[in-house]
Amino acid sequence: MNEFFTASFDKGVLRLQWSPEVLITYDIAVRAARVLEGLSGGRVLPLLVDLAGVAALTPEARAGMNAYRGFSAVALIGDGPMGKVVAAFSQRSLTPTAYFTNGPDALHWLSEQGNRTGTPGGALRTDR
Numbered sequence: 001m002n003e004f005f006t007a008s009f010d011k012g013v014l015r016l017q018w019s020p021e022v023l024i025t026y027d028i029a030v031r032a033a034r035v036l037e038g039l040s041g042g043r044v045l046p047l048l049v050d051l052a053g054v055a056a057l058t059p060e061a062r063a064g065m066n067a068y069r070g071f072s073a074v075a076l077i078g079d080g081p082m083g084k085v086v087a088a089f090s091q092r093s094l095t096p097t098a099y100f101t102n103g104p105d106a107l108h109w110l111s112e113q114g115n116r117t118g119t120p121g122g123a124l125r126t127d128r
Helices: 026-040 059-067 081-090 103-114
Strands: 005-010 013-018 045-050 071-077 097-100 125-127
Touching: 005 026, 013 026, 026 059, 045 103, 059 081, 071 081, 071 103, 081 097, 097 103
Parallel strands: 013 045, 045 071, 071 097
Antiparallel strands: 005 013
């Protein structure tokens, strides 16, 4: 168990749950990406990120997350102001990224992204 996040792989989707009140730094974001890479087995998979309770995100972490190309699509789930801030900055991501307030909608959107072909990273933006 990691003190900053929990990562898992279930039914074709990588999942990242940030710990409550975590300050996401560049180093912590890199650590999370490495764990997710290990779970993916070298495949480019969709990622579901739960931002509930995140205290803050450093500018370096935000830039690194937006530049990372290891996921086919990223669905962010948030429940408050920090989730909305992260979602707003994710619009610059190189990977299709969308913000949701619940898991079922996020998973549905991720499944739709898997059905799209020929869509370059970052070409699709959805705000829900």
